[in-house]
Each structure stands twice: as C-alpha cells, then as structure tokens.
Amino acid sequence: MKSLLAAACALLATTALAAPKPDAALLKAATAQAPAVTATLKSLVEIETGTGDAEGMAAMGQYLAAALTARGGTIERVKPTGGVVGDIIVARWKGTGKGKLLLISHMDTVYQRGALARAPFRLADSAAGPLAYGPGISDDKGGIATILHTLPLLTPRDYAELTVAINTDEERGSQGSGTIITELSKGMAAVLSFEPTGMPERLTRGTSATNTVIVTIKGKASHAGGAPEAGINALVEAGHIIASTKDLDRGQGNRRFNWTVVEQQRGVRNIIPDDVTLIGDLRTSNMAQYDEFKAELLDRLKTPSVPGAQVAAEVRMNRPPFTATAASNALIEEARAIYATFGKELAVTERGGGGTDAGYAALAGVPVIESLGLPGYGAHTTQAEYVFLEAVPRRLYLAASLIRRLGR
Structure with missing residues (x-):
C-alpha cells in the first residue's frame, strides 16, 4: 500500500512539473503594461463617441491614428459607406512571420454626448479587485486599449502582416463598415475581435x-x-x-x-x-x-x-450572425489552453444575444475568435459601466500569445 501511495505521489509530482507554464518574459511584459492600460482607458473614455457624434469621432480618430503611428503602424483612413460619420482607422505592420492577422474593435458607444459629465471616469476597489468606470469603457474602449497595449508585446517575427481596424458605427449594425470589414478579412490567417467579455471570463461560439x-x-x-x-x-x-x-x-x-x-x-x-x-x-x-x-x-x-x-x-x-466554424473552435481551444497555463478556466458561451462585427469578418471564410476585450459589466444599460483591471495582464498575454502562435 505504501509503495502504491508513493508511486501515485511521484506521478502527481511529475504531472505538476510537466504542466505548461506561462511564458515568463511575456507575462512580465504584459504585467508592466497594466498601469499604461488604465491611463489609456481614461483617455479613451474622456473622448465622447456616441454613434453619429462627428466631433467625437474626429477626436477619437486623431487620437487612434497618433497612438497607432507611435507603435509603428502605417495609417489609412477609410470612409464608411452610406454617410456614416467618422473614418474607419486602419493601421498596418509588415513582419517576417508567416501569418496575416486582422484585429478589430469599434470606437463608437451607445452613450450620447453628456453621458461623461453624468458618469466621469473613475477608479474604485471591489471584492473582485480594482475597477475602472466610464461610459463605453467595456464596450468597446476596453477592446481598443487591449489592442493598443498588446502591440508593444509583439515583434516583427510574430506575423507576416498585422492589420488593426477600428470602425465608427458598430453600435448601429456597422451598416457603413460591414462590407469593408469583410474585405479586410479576406486572406487572413485569422481575425481577432476585441469585443468585451464578462466575469467569469469567457469566449463565445456565436453572436446573433x-x-x-x-x-x-x-x-x-x-x-x-x-x-x-x-x-x-x-x-x-x-x-x-x-x-x-x-x-x-x-x-x-x-x-x-x-x-x-x-x-x-x-x-x-x-x-x-x-x-x-x-x-x-x-x-x-x-x-x-x-x-x-x-x-x-x-x-x-x-x-x-x-x-x-x-x-x-x-x-x-x-x-449577419457569427457561428464558429471548426477552425474558429480550434482558436477557442487554443485560447483555453493558454489560460490553463495560469491555472484558470476560460469558459465558453454557445451563443450570445449581442451582435458583433465577427459576423462580417466570418463572411470572408476565415477563422474568427470573439470576445478578446476586457471583462466588464454594465454595457447597454443605465447602470455604471466598468471593467476589471485585475484581468488586464492576462488579457494582454492571451492576445499576444494567440497572435504569436497564428503569425509565426
């Protein structure tokens, strides 16, 4: 009996030693970005960008173009169709890797001008950890911040070509940008969509x-x-x-x-x-x-x-709806495996009630993974909208890891 117990303990110890661990250097770099993410969230929230707000879209477009240029991107301003207000900001990087990837998010929110005065950006503590509040901070300024602070974690060998596209009319169905997103998605190894997730963090196999x-x-x-x-x-x-x-x-x-x-x-x-x-x-x-x-x-x-x-x-x-294909489900399993290195489970929702631009990307016939933004709460409600800052390092780590594995 003692020998059997000893053998079992040895097996467990061997298994624990063999369990995958996070890339220490990448995790350290992602953690170092966390304070800057909070500062970026403040800057993004304090530019009001309700869909159709011409002043807000112009200011946000200028902010994003400068931020993406500072990170080495080549900027293109793409006009949406149908008289939609605001340019789609597209940034591109050339690398030495093998895969072409598209990262998407949106700058418009459901909050019209004046919401910021009623609910200004603020930080607060909670039982779950530090929170950041503000109109649109979860949907989808948290997604933009995740993209902006994932970029410094990458090197040219992590992709053959990296494209970031941030549109201005997602909250009204992307009627002026949907076909443009589909075109940008064509030929990509994958599209990563940075819509928010919830708590506990989860991915989704489908949107409506x-x-x-x-x-x-x-x-x-x-x-x-x-x-x-x-x-x-x-x-x-x-x-x-x-x-x-x-x-x-x-x-x-x-x-x-x-x-x-x-x-x-x-x-x-x-x-x-x-x-x-x-x-x-x-x-x-x-x-x-x-x-x-x-x-x-x-x-x-x-x-x-x-x-x-x-x-x-x-x-x-x-x-259009988004329904995960076999290739998209493989990306989900890859993301779950990355989270497992933290000893955390990344849940999966079969289909969310919200609609996202993943539907337009999927029309290109390429793998799409959804919900890579920050975990948060309160989007599309009259309640205070917030994100969980404690999750920032692992969200950056997840995005960078997926890009590396897909792009190298």
Missing part, C-alpha cells in the same frame, strides 16, 4: 444577427374631447400590437425580440393620434429564425384591432 423591425400604423386624427369617435386611434392599435406580440421573444439562448422605440409624427394631448411607428430589436442566429419571425409577425398583423387602422411591417436585417 441584429435586425430592425418597423411597424407603421396609420389612423385618423380627430378632436380628443369633442369627437374622439370620429378618429382612428393609431396609438391604441400600437398598444394592441405590443401586447399581442410579446411572445414572439423566445427567451435566453433563442430568438430574442423586443419593442424598443415608439415614434409619433404629431404628439398632441388633445388630438387622436393618426401616425405611430413602432421599432423593435430582433436577434436571430440563422436565416430560418429570421424567416419564421417575419412570417409570424405578419400573420399577427393581418387584422387590426382598431377598425380602419392601416398597419404595415418591415423586418430589416442589419448585421
């Missing part, structure tokens, strides 16, 4: 298509007190549509649908409303879900509840 649902209701105006019965109340019909379509949302991990905006051409208290538009957010993982939703919605709207009301619907696909 983002679609817009628009329903217009035409009624008839009339005096609300003198002759309401002579009118056709478009707002009442809108309320019926909202109530009768709630179940078109199929819950977490499935098709998601929610009404998010109500618009009126003339909102006057004493007039029966005659023109109302409902706008909804639809998330699907494939074309079958998209087609099924459209058929179900149109069926629900065939007969208005308010006699005389005219109802028309449009379901518009904005951004």
Whole structure:
C-alpha cells in the first residue's frame, strides 16, 4: 500500500512539473503594461463617441491614428459607406512571420454626448479587485486599449502582416463598415475581435444577427374631447400590437425580440393620434429564425384591432450572425489552453444575444475568435459601466500569445 501511495505521489509530482507554464518574459511584459492600460482607458473614455457624434469621432480618430503611428503602424483612413460619420482607422505592420492577422474593435458607444459629465471616469476597489468606470469603457474602449497595449508585446517575427481596424458605427449594425470589414478579412490567417467579455471570463461560439423591425400604423386624427369617435386611434392599435406580440421573444439562448422605440409624427394631448411607428430589436442566429419571425409577425398583423387602422411591417436585417466554424473552435481551444497555463478556466458561451462585427469578418471564410476585450459589466444599460483591471495582464498575454502562435 505504501509503495502504491508513493508511486501515485511521484506521478502527481511529475504531472505538476510537466504542466505548461506561462511564458515568463511575456507575462512580465504584459504585467508592466497594466498601469499604461488604465491611463489609456481614461483617455479613451474622456473622448465622447456616441454613434453619429462627428466631433467625437474626429477626436477619437486623431487620437487612434497618433497612438497607432507611435507603435509603428502605417495609417489609412477609410470612409464608411452610406454617410456614416467618422473614418474607419486602419493601421498596418509588415513582419517576417508567416501569418496575416486582422484585429478589430469599434470606437463608437451607445452613450450620447453628456453621458461623461453624468458618469466621469473613475477608479474604485471591489471584492473582485480594482475597477475602472466610464461610459463605453467595456464596450468597446476596453477592446481598443487591449489592442493598443498588446502591440508593444509583439515583434516583427510574430506575423507576416498585422492589420488593426477600428470602425465608427458598430453600435448601429456597422451598416457603413460591414462590407469593408469583410474585405479586410479576406486572406487572413485569422481575425481577432476585441469585443468585451464578462466575469467569469469567457469566449463565445456565436453572436446573433441584429435586425430592425418597423411597424407603421396609420389612423385618423380627430378632436380628443369633442369627437374622439370620429378618429382612428393609431396609438391604441400600437398598444394592441405590443401586447399581442410579446411572445414572439423566445427567451435566453433563442430568438430574442423586443419593442424598443415608439415614434409619433404629431404628439398632441388633445388630438387622436393618426401616425405611430413602432421599432423593435430582433436577434436571430440563422436565416430560418429570421424567416419564421417575419412570417409570424405578419400573420399577427393581418387584422387590426382598431377598425380602419392601416398597419404595415418591415423586418430589416442589419448585421449577419457569427457561428464558429471548426477552425474558429480550434482558436477557442487554443485560447483555453493558454489560460490553463495560469491555472484558470476560460469558459465558453454557445451563443450570445449581442451582435458583433465577427459576423462580417466570418463572411470572408476565415477563422474568427470573439470576445478578446476586457471583462466588464454594465454595457447597454443605465447602470455604471466598468471593467476589471485585475484581468488586464492576462488579457494582454492571451492576445499576444494567440497572435504569436497564428503569425509565426
């Protein structure tokens, strides 16, 4: 029995000695970058870049062009299509390695000008470690900061060609930049997308298509007190549509649908409303879900509840879904193996409800790995948005390690 126990202990000791360890030099360099990452996050957050903010996009474009130039990149400003505000900042490096890689992120946020005054950048401690707060800090200024501070960890032998692309309209479906991202992705060994992750840190095998649902209701105006019965109340019909379509949302991990905006051409208290538009957010993982939703919605709207009301619907696909291929799943397993050298598990979500530019990159037929930005919380909510600074060294280490393994 003693000999068996001794043999088992020896085996365990041998296994522990053989377990992969992080590259000490790379980890030291990544850790040394952490204070600079915090400073960069502050600089990024303090430039307000709500989608469509021309002043903010110009300032951020200038900041990024200077930062990427300082890191040795050759800068190109690419105009998005469709009148989208702000240049796509593209930076390139030539190396001596074997693989061509594209790193993507976005500078626009969901916060319009004035959000910074209400929620300025700040640092705070928590049970999980130090936090940094600010509008858009998680989605996706943390991703930009990760890219900027991964670059100094690389050498020319780590890639044949490295491209960074940061667009300005991701939060509105990348309608002006999606095709450009697809073109930039062609011929790449892989595309690394720096959208945020959560806590515990995780990757995702899929993101959703983002679609817009628009329903217009035409009624008839009339005096609300003198002759309401002579009118056709478009707002009442809108309320019926909202109530009768709630179940078109199929819950977490499935098709998601929610009404998010109500618009009126003339909102006057004493007039029966005659023109109302409902706008909804639809998330699907494939074309079958998209087609099924459209058929179900149109069926629900065939007969208005308010006699005389005219109802028309449009379901518009904005951004394609991303579904990991075998090659993308191999990248996920590579990332998990890198985390295992820290003794940490990197979780995997099968599909997130958010849509990302990974969908456009994947249209190029190349491997894509998503969620390489900083772990954070509060994106797209009215709660304070923050990132976990404790994770910065390993996030930089992960990105640099993947680039080295793919590019050499």
